Amino acid sequence: GVHVQARDAVARARAAAEEHMDTVIGRTGFGLHQALVLAVVAMVFLGEGSLLGLSSLVKGDIATQFALESWQKGILSSTIYSGMFLGAFVAGPIADTFGRTRTLTLCLAAMTATGAVSAIAPTLSVLLAMQFIAGAGAGASLPVGSTLLQETLPARLAGACCVLLFIGFNIGEAGIAKAAAAFSGLSGAAFLKGMFFVSAIPSAITCLMLFVTPESPRFLASKGKTRQLGKWFRYVCRLNGKPIREVLPNGDVDVAAMCVRPPKAARAAKGLGGLGGFIMGMGKKFAVLLRRDLRWTTLRAWMLWAADSVVFFGLIYCIPQMLTAVNSAAAPEAAINVANGMNLSTLLPILGVPPMAAAIFFGAKFPKLMRQLHGGSVLTLGAAIYFATVSVNPMAFMWCLAITKMLYNASFDALYPATSVVYPTSVRATGTSIGATVGKFLSILVGPAFTVLMEKNFVAPLYLMMAFSAAATLSTIGLKMGKDEGDEDEAITVASTMSPLAPATSGGVA
Incomplete structure (x- = not known):
């Protein structure tokens, strides 16, 4: 009936908007902006590799320092992964609401802070809490970072680049192993402090990089933010040295064609706002x-x-x-x-x-x-x-x-x-x-x-x-x-x- 036709019309409009977005993003080419996004996502992967490598390398020293029993060692190892599970589960809704770069900044700031606090944690409970939060940040940052990459790069490059950047994970894992070798002569407590501080460095650097990284254009389009989307393309064109008229030959018409957002009245009528709408x-x-x-x-x-x-x-x-x-x-x-x-x-x-x-x-x-x-x-x-x-x-x-x-x-x-x-x-x-x-x-x-x-x-x-x-x-x-x-x-x-x-x-x- 009428409702089915309306649904199909919205689906067609979205498909057309997505296709137009792919075309326009492709016109921006590959330049400084894409290199910046690649660097940010590579650092996200590097930070997760460093964190997971750290958990393997220091668990013996932590067990010794806090005199852990066998079952407590298992809990220590699963703490980070429990945080990653929670982070991965909630990352999508948060990023869809507040944006990719804001969510990434929050996650990486949490990883940086918890790494520093873990280095001076006075008790096992504090250490476990910090590692859980760090795991949540890592679990959320990886899918959100991948999404930012996929939504920003031209479609023909996004998949291959996403795979290639996983080298960052391996580099982070290898880097923390090198740090462990360098700190091997330190005492137990000093060794742990050094390792936790080093593991927080990638996330701290990435936080700074995110201040100059623009939001995902697809997120802006999904929210109907035409003005911000137009600014995004102008900013990217400046970074890449592309004339704006070459990317958006029809100006605001091209920008509007990439944004499809249902009227607020229709959304309210369907009861799809807020938490209830998300769950539904x-x-x-x-x-x-x-x-x-x-x-x-x-x-x-x-x-x-x-x-x-x-x-x-x-x-x-x-x-x-x-x-x-x-x-x-x-x-x-x-x-x-x-x-x-x-x-x-x-x-x-x-x-x-x-x-x-x-x-x-x-x-x-x-x-x-x-x-x-x-x-x-x-x-x-x-x-x-x-x-x-x-x-x-x-x-x-x-x-x-x-x-x-x-x-x-x-x-x-x-x-x-x-x-x-x-x-x-x-x-x-x-x-x-x-x-x-x-x-x-x-x-x-x-x-x-x-x-x-x-x-x-x-x-x-x-x-x-x-x-x-x-x-x-x-x-x-x-x-x-x-x-x-x-x-x-x-x-x-x-x-x-x-x-x-x-x-x-x-x-x-x-």
Whole structure:
């Protein structure tokens, strides 16, 4: 009836506005502004890598300083991941309300402050609280930073650049490992202070960079802020040295064509304002994800998020203890330095990022890529178990784990853009954010679960990682990719099952 026609009209208008936005952003080219956004997002990734690497490197010193029992060590490790789960869950609504750059600034300021306070935390409770807040900031900043990148760069570059910038995570992880080596001669308390202060440096620098980073143009358009959107394009044109008439040949008409926002009266009539509207809109979108034609796609995508989170973060958590155990079982002359092993596991994954970015840029199929990466991980994890228990060889064991981490690093790099192409445009952001939340939830369990498993058998976590890798490999069989970005009919079909007044989502990942 009339309501269906109205919904379809809004969906068509939004599709046209998105297409026009893509065209106009493409005209801005690649210049100083895009380089600034790339640098900001790279620093966001670097900060998260530094934080997670820190949690692995200092947990032993924290346990010694506060005389922690085994179960408390598990809680210590899961604190950051619990914060990341909360941050990932609330990041989208906050960023959709207040903007990408404001949300990023808040998150990174929290990470900076909590890093400094953690360095002087007088009690374990204070330290856990600070690490939880830092985890929340990291969990929120990664999807919001990725969204800012996807919404700012030309569409043909956004996916590949998002993958490429995950090198920042590896650099942050390697950098904090180097800091640990540099501070190794310090006493326990001094070592912890130095490490916490160093881990806060990337987020502090990124906060300063955000003061000159403009808001996402798609966010401004979704809010109907035509004046600010016009200023955004003028600012970017100045930075990139582009004539404004070349980018916006029709001036304000072009700007208005990118903004589609339903009338306030219609929004109020549908009761979609405030918290109740947000919950209702999320419920309807979630229902679409579990609709018959998308149900198996959703469950398979969740399996990929689950495997990547369990194995990748599990390796970060377990490698030091596992390598120590293998060294103890090996002949003295075969043992290798744990710090050197950690360096290998942080530097080798960087090699997998450029090929993955190139593959995405040239249009590789994500299901096939994921199947190869997870299937290869089953083999390398099996080899690691062999070199840990049958033919004990610490160097071979470490190389197997480093290669596994490289494969999963490449998979994780591509997971945001991979999920975004699995879903139709109208539920793409929701599908990506829910998948990330599934992964964050399981990452909370990594610390306590793997602590218990390693107490029974130090290679037990590897068997669990193999099981997740095998399940992820099987989940890619028959996995279908979503419609192309420009397929308006599919966008309208899905949009018509939801409220037409929900905030417009971008073509990028959330």
